[in-house]
Amino acid sequence: MNLTTALSSSLAASSLSSAAFHRNNTSKIRPCTPFSFRHRHYYNHSSSLRVINDADRTELSSDAKTETPYSEADKIVDSMNFGELCNEFECNSSPSIESTARQLARDIFELRSGNRALGTYAVSVTYKDPIRSFTGREKYKRPLWATIALDNPSVTVQEMTMLSTSVLRIKWTIIGKPKSVLAGVGGDLILRVTSKFTLNQISGQVIQHEELWDLSASSASAQAFFWTSRVLFAAVESVKDLADSAKNLSANFSTKKENMDIYPDPSGDPTKFFQKDDSFQQDIYQIALLLAVIYFVVQVLRITL
Secondary structure, eight states: OHHHHHHHHHHHHHHHHHHHHHHHHHTTSOOOOOEEEEEEOOTTSOOEEEEEETTTOOEEEOOOSOOOOOOHHHHHHHTOOOOOSBOSSOBSSOTHHHHHHHHHHHHHHHTOSTTOOGGGEEEEEEEEOSSOEEEOGGGGGSOOHHHHHEEEEEEEEEEEEESSSSEEEEEEEEEEEESSHHHHTTOOEEEEEEEEEEEOTTTOOEEEEEEEEEOTTSOHHHHHHHHHHHHHHHHHHHHHHHHHHHHHHHHHHHHHHHHHHHSOOSSOOGGGGSOOOOOHHHHHHHHHHHHHHHHHHHHHHHHHO
């Protein structure tokens, strides 16, 4: 009985010491800090995945993309009515016309010159304004008049309309201070532009580009500066056109010469460039020569036989 009581007392003491040890160790362990994942959405499906520690609010960002702003050009194009591109039986025009309209609006808003998307223009696109006209999309790579003649020009678009399934009209305004000191006294130059683009209904590319100008909102000095600078700009561009034409002509001539060297005339007949006489007199000479040969042969045979 005493043995049993002693055993029970020993087990109870050991349990108490074990519990106390466990309690002391547990109090030294820091609790785990919870983490949460936040997925943030932007307009153009660009997302940012963040891991945030709720305890001390430290953030680790793994952004792979930056937010793409929704441009004014996109807003205007989205509000446009492109008409019925396709009905139940046939398609009147290609859906690529909408993407072309969107790109043209961006080019106008940003006054793009060297970095234009040339794919929106056909190779043989024709351009015309009250002063200048040209053919070929390569000329769209050249600097714009506005970026040369005006200080910090700004652009606003008033209207984009599909006049038909293949004709797009954009009305926009460019405002800037003339770089000329005398013209700058009259205030900013305000130029209202009406651009009309004729598009290929299959590829969506621009095949004709025409511009009309309205300077009624500008002062007299600003208008004089505009027409003077535009005429000078057109003259410089015409000189560039002539230089490009001469360069292309020289390149074509060199290419043809190289082709002649690589692929010579297989006949090798030096008389092919001379006109041959097939007259009746030539025939008589040939008959007389034949008779003379026959006569010579007969005489030789008569002597030998």
